[in-house]
Amino acid sequence: MPLPLDVEAIRADFPILTRTVRDGKRLVYLDSGATSQKPRSVLDAERWFYENVNAAPHRGAHQLAEEATAAYEAARATIGAFLGAPENEIVFTRNSTESINLVAYALSNAATAKEPEFRRYAVGQGDEIVVTEMEHHANLLPWQQLCERTGATLRWLGLTDDGRLDLSDLDTVVNERTKLVAVTQQSNILGTINPLGGIIARAHEVGALVLVDGAQSVPHQKVDVTELGADFLVFSGHKMLGPTGVGVLWGRYDVLDALPPFLTGGSMIEVVRMEGSTFAAPPQRFEAGVPMSAQVIGLAAAADYLTALGMDRVQQHEEVLTGYALEQLQAIPGVTVIGPPDTVARGGAISFTVDGVHPHDVGQVLDDLGIAVRVGHHCAWPVVRRYGVPATTRATFYVHTGYDDVDALVEGVREAQRFFGVVPAVTEGGTN
Ligand code: PLP
Secondary structure, eight states: OOOSSOHHHHHTTOGGGGOEETTTEEOEEOBTTTOOOOOHHHHHHHHHIIIIIOSOTTSOSSHHHHHHHHHHHHHHHHHHHHHTOOGGGEEEESSHHHHHHHHHHHHHHHHHOSSGGGOTTOOOTTOEEEEETTOOGGGTHHHHHHHHHHOOEEEEEOBOTTSOBOOTTHHHHSOTTEEEEEEESBOTTTOBBOOHHHHHHHHHHTTOEEEEEOTTTTTTSOOOHHHHOOSEEEEEGGGTTSOTTOEEEEEOHHHHHTSOOSSOSTTSEEEEETTEEEEOOTTGGGOOSSOOHHHHHHHHHHHHHHHHHOHHHHHHHHHHHHHHHHHHHHTSTTEEEESOSSSTTBOSEEEEEETTBOHHHHHHHHHHTTEEOEEEOTTOHHHHHHTTOSOEEEEEOOTTOOHHHHHHHHHHHHHHHHHTTSSOOEETTEEO
């Protein structure tokens, strides 16, 4: 089956894919889930900013400052359009982790805010926060910490044996005491795409807010915040072809407007006096300090690049590759996929174990062949514990991934088995 995206043309846009690794081997980059490579247009956009308009946005009246501000705000509009959101609902942060911490700290700061209008969503003793067992640590630890600060209780939805959310007790876990449900749209370790509609509906039924972790979904599928229906969505620029050091918090404007700040300082203020200060409206209220300007411009270029490819096609492309990889990998005796075994409601993150070979050793053999994958618990330790494995090897796909990359992975896994002698090596003359 032909792939939906023109892989050769796309590869030509990524300078790093022309380099070789491990003594001249082609770089087979299957670690986009950790961080993606950057097309030339993103690199050029950052360079353009520094070479032409570099100044601190929102400060100063000189021409560069005006142009830097215009470029920064145009990027906000681009990201808003990418998500189907008005630009005043887009807050730039450092990454998904900071976006989630921003919300968690705003909710605990709300309890002690001197402004009554900021106390509406305050979390305190007796309240509950709900997460799932498949969350990345970035969407788990901030909520554990929030509970420790406020006396609230953390509850979670478990997992089924085939790597999906167990929603059988949704109505008990999410109840009248729930203040917020934080759930990933796509698991970074299992690849599972979660059915968020029912979870969001239940959360809203009991008056809870919903934060969706889109770190692994926004780069790989069309996400429209109106269709999603959540209250917050977070994601990282560096996983969607953009620069490191920039992330996004989208929030429904009325919710953002009712939250106190997380970080305070320059540029997020309305009036400052020695006796006390008042804060700007969102999104500025949540963007204290000189922002990561060039990175924001680069992120907008990444969104433009993905939009030009078409997010639906990006998703189809990864689905075809995922189906192919699942079939090939599961045909190898001793290989077990941790997560949904087929492409139903599943993205292009494939975690697997190889009987008799530790995932770190699999990763080492693959690396020797020029294949970059991730090994470990993937910052989702409860997940590997749930499935009774010490770690997994994980391959993740993106727009420049082709069949040749998947073939290299599959052959590399067989090579790891041969290297560690866990299956008989097959030669032309037969088995030896
Ligand atoms: N959420 C998920 C599902 C992730 O996969 C990751 C990173 O791998 C994060 C959150 C955290 O992203 P970042 O490290 O960019 O903040």
